[in-house]
Amino acid sequence: MKIGIIGLGLIGGSMAIDLSAAGYQVIGISRRQAVCDRALERRMVQRASTDMEALAGADLVVICTPIQAIAATVEALLPHIHPDTVLTDVGSVKQPVVATVMQQWANYVGGHPMAGTAHQGIDAALPRLFAGRPYVLTPIAQTPPAAVDRVTQLVHTLGSDLYRCDPASHDQAVAWISHLPVVVSASLISACGSASPEVQGLAQAFASSGFRDTSRVGGGNPELGLMMAKHNHPNLLRSLHHYRQHLDQMIDAIDQEDWGAFESALVQTQRDRPKFVEPYGLG
Amino acid sequence: MKIGIIGLGLIGGSMAIDLSAAGYQVIGISRRQAVCDRALERRMVQRASTDMEALAGADLVVICTPIQAIAATVEALLPHIHPDTVLTDVGSVKQPVVATVMQQWANYVGGHPMAGTAHQGIDAALPRLFAGRPYVLTPIAQTPPAAVDRVTQLVHTLGSDLYRCDPASHDQAVAWISHLPVVVSASLISACGSASPEVQGLAQAFASSGFRDTSRVGGGNPELGLMMAKHNHPNLLRSLHHYRQHLDQMIDAIDQEDWGAFESALVQTQRDRPKFVEPYGLG
Numbered sequence: 001m002k003i004g005i006i007g008l009g010l011i012g013g014s015m016a017i018d019l020s021a022a023g024y025q026v027i028g029i030s031r032r033q034a035v036c037d038r039a040l041e042r043r044m045v046q047r048a049s050t051d052m053e054a055l056a057g058a059d060l061v062v063i064c065t066p067i068q069a070i071a072a073t074v075e076a077l078l079p080h081i082h083p084d085t086v087l088t089d090v091g092s093v094k095q096p097v098v099a100t101v102m103q104q105w106a107n108y109v110g111g112h113p114m115a116g117t118a119h120q121g122i123d124a125a126l127p128r129l130f131a132g133r134p135y136v137l138t139p140i141a142q143t144p145p146a147a148v149d150r151v152t153q154l155v156h157t158l159g160s161d162l163y164r165c166d167p168a169s170h171d172q173a174v175a176w177i178s179h180l181p182v183v184v185s186a187s188l189i190s191a192c193g194s195a196s197p198e199v200q201g202l203a204q205a206f207a208s209s210g211f212r213d214t215s216r217v218g219g220g221n222p223e224l225g226l227m228m229a230k231h232n233h234p235n236l237l238r239s240l241h242h243y244r245q246h247l248d249q250m251i252d253a254i255d256q257e258d259w260g261a262f263e264s265a266l267v268q269t270q271r272d273r274p275k276f277v278e279p280y281g282l283g
Numbered sequence: 284m285k286i287g288i289i290g291l292g293l294i295g296g297s298m299a300i301d302l303s304a305a306g307y308q309v310i311g312i313s314r315r316q317a318v319c320d321r322a323l324e325r326r327m328v329q330r331a332s333t334d335m336e337a338l339a340g341a342d343l344v345v346i347c348t349p350i351q352a353i354a355a356t357v358e359a360l361l362p363h364i365h366p367d368t369v370l371t372d373v374g375s376v377k378q379p380v381v382a383t384v385m386q387q388w389a390n391y392v393g394g395h396p397m398a399g400t401a402h403q404g405i406d407a408a409l410p411r412l413f414a415g416r417p418y419v420l421t422p423i424a425q426t427p428p429a430a431v432d433r434v435t436q437l438v439h440t441l442g443s444d445l446y447r448c449d450p451a452s453h454d455q456a457v458a459w460i461s462h463l464p465v466v467v468s469a470s471l472i473s474a475c476g477s478a479s480p481e482v483q484g485l486a487q488a489f490a491s492s493g494f495r496d497t498s499r500v501g502g503g504n505p506e507l508g509l510m511m512a513k514h515n516h517p518n519l520l521r522s523l524h525h526y527r528q529h530l531d532q533m534i535d536a537i538d539q540e541d542w543g544a545f546e547s548a549l550v551q552t553q554r555d556r557p558k559f560v561e562p563y564g565l566g
Contacts, residue, residue: 114489134489165485173485176475181497183533184471189552190533191526192459192559202448202456206397206417207559213496214464219556222549229537229545240534242477247470247530251523254466254512262512266505269472273502276475276490 003154004029004061006073008039008048010117011090012064013125015158016044021127022157027054030122038122052080060086060150062111067091067231074104083107086147088154092174093231094138094167102142109151110138110167112174113160118220128159135160138167175235177276179228180243183236185218186225284436287312287344289356291322291331293399294373295347296408298441299327304410305440310337313405321405335363343433345394346372350514353380357387366390369430371437375457376514377421377450385425392434393421393450395457396443401503411442418443421450458518460559462511463526466519468501469508 003019005012006029016039020026028045029052030036036048047054055061058081065073070089077087087108091097098110115133117124135155139148155162165173188211195203229236253262286302288295289312299322303309311328312335313319319331330337338344341364348356353372360370370391374380381393398416400407418438422431438445448456471494478486512519536545 114491133491136489161488163485163488165481169482169485172478172482173489176478176482176486177490177494180474181471181493183530183537184467185497186549186552187526187530187533188464188467189556189559190548191463191522191529193555194525194529195455195459198448199452199455199459202446202452203459204558205444205446206419206456207460208397208416210464210500211460212560213499214468215552215556215559216496217493218549218552219560220553222546222553225549226542226546230540230542233537233540237534237537239474240530240537243470243474244527244530244534246474246477247466247523247527250466250470250473251520251527254516254520254523257513257516259509259513263505263509265473266469266501266508269469269498269501270503270505272476273472273498275487276472276498277495277502 001025001059001150001153002027002057004055004058005045005064006052006055006061006077007064007066008035008044008122008125009064010120010122010124010126010129011113011115012062013039013044013122014115014127014129015062015064015113017042017125017127018130018158019154020044020046024157027058029054035122042122042125044122044125052077055085056080057082058085060088060154062154063087063089067093067097067227070097071100071104074101078105086150088137088151091231092178092228094136094170096231098138098140098167102140106142107144107147109143109147111151111155112136112138112170113158115160131159133160134163136163136165136170138165138170140166171232171235172238174228175232175239179232179236180239182217182220182225182228183240184243185215187218189215189218284308284342284433285310285340286437287338287341288328288347289335289338289344289360290347290349291318291327291405291408292347293403293405293407293409293412294396295345296322296327296405297398297410297412298345298347298396300325300408300410301413301441302437303327303329307440310341312337318405325405325408327405327408335360338368339363340365341368343369343371343437345437346370350374350376350380350510354383354387357384361388369433371420371434374514375461375511377419377453379514381421381423381450385423389425390427390430392426392430394434394438395419395421395453396438396441398443414442416443417446419446419448419453421448421453423449454515454518455521457511458515458522462515462519463522465500465503465508465511466523467526468498470501472498472501
């Protein structure tokens with residue numbers, strides 16, 4: 001199988017490493033010649049080019065560009081591929097991407113490998129980044145089964161745990177566990193700016209692992225936060241409205257000194273958290 | 284200097300280890316004989332007793348009981364100590380504790396060593412738990428300077444970074460960085476229960492380090508969360524109201540698709556977070 005990878009950053013580069021190691025013929029595409037040179041130097045790919053023409057004859061093309069560039073990338077790619085070529089992407093929101101790309105190229109399966117590090121770019125690429133991590137495919141009724149099979153083979157080669165669901169369910173799930181935490185956490189950092197300068201100074205000196213962990217995703221890359229909110233905003237908004245209701249219940253319990261209600265809520269959250277963090281032994 | 288430690292759990296036990304190692308005569312008090320035996324076995328203390336009488340002649344007594352037991356502990360201790368004995372405590376909220384204990388015993392300085400682990404009890408006690416961590420003293424106008432000096436010596440022996448502030452400022456600062464994150468984080472776990480069963484299943488499978496970190500303190504020991512809310516509730520409530528305002532601003536920006544405002548907020552939180560997490564290189 002001849003596999004094209006468009007975008008050789010952390011995700012595309014890491015994928016190229018594993019696919020090359022598994023014996024596939026991998027062709028990397030980047031807008032920048034320096035990135036193509038680096039990919040060849042690191043032997044991540046068998047061929048690298050700034051020109052989509054290099055993908056003629058590819059059986060599978062994985063689009064690893066930022067989410068907002070996917071549609072234009074597909075548009076530029078179409079003149080160069082044959083009708084049997086299967087496309088997939090790695091965008092972290094699926095409903096709008098799937099709706100757009102399905103109109104451009106029916107032989108397509110939306111995908112989302114749920115792995116990453118705090119770093120970006122080709123030099124951050126790592127072997128086995130996706131191994132043991134979820135990889136979600138979001139075929140719809142019109143998706144050709146043969147296309148799903150081909151992308152499934154990719155997922156297995158990467159050693160990922162395969163999940164299949166519809167694009168809407170995917171986007172709702174990531175709104176809860178990936179996008180909502182960013183807003184919750186950013187609001188925490190932002191709110192601390194309301195303290196008096198003296199108290200802020202003490203708070204900064206006293207902050208410990210509890211604050212560090214709760215604030216981590218809210219102090220991350222603003223571009224990623226913006227992208228996820230833009231592309232998944234109806235689901236994120238719905239999760240935020242639920243979050244605010246639950247927060248208000250906690251505030252009311254504290255305000256009314258209803259310690260029984262407050263303790264019950266904390267007993268429940270202690271019981272529920274392991275359902276989210278234990279499947280991968282994250283502790 | 285002869286030092287008494289009442290309560291030989293993680294905090295009291297760890298303190299005993301360092302003070303014994305520094306050459307002080309350390310007397311440990313626990314309600315349970317088994318804990319006294321264990322403290323002697325681990326050579327954390329020179330003497331251990333279930334009877335406060337053992338503290339006759341102590342120059343300094345550190346009360347390491349849970350916060351709700353401090354007043355009763357002081358009451359039980361008073362018949363056994365001489366007027367020059369200095370008391371201090373390790374409660375994580377200072378205003379109510381200082382107000383109460385100052386009426387019982389004027390030779391007292393409120394304290395809060397900001398260190399811990401996820402474990403509890405004497406077997407969790409560690410050497411150098413407090414080294415390089417903040418240790419806050421909260422003397423008030425009536426506190427005898429000699430008492431402050433004696434507790435300061437304790438703080439230096441533990442290798443902690445000494446901070447001095449009034450009890451109210453301490454409680455406001457910990458409301459922001461220690462108590463508010465618990466409610467913010469617990470509300471996140473609780474809100475995820477609003478998703479449909481199918482989406483919850485996917486969310487649990489997809490949850491990664493972002494959710495793990497943001498939810499950690501909200502899924503912790505309910506007793507600790509309850510204690511902090513009970514004892515610091517006016518400050519916690521004030522912080523929560525500010526938090527909700529900042530959250531609402533983020534929700535409004537997303538609702539109105541005002542991406543400029545949303546991005547500015549995230550750029551600011553990325554800039555502000557290091558002020559809280561970098562002093563101790565927490566990253």
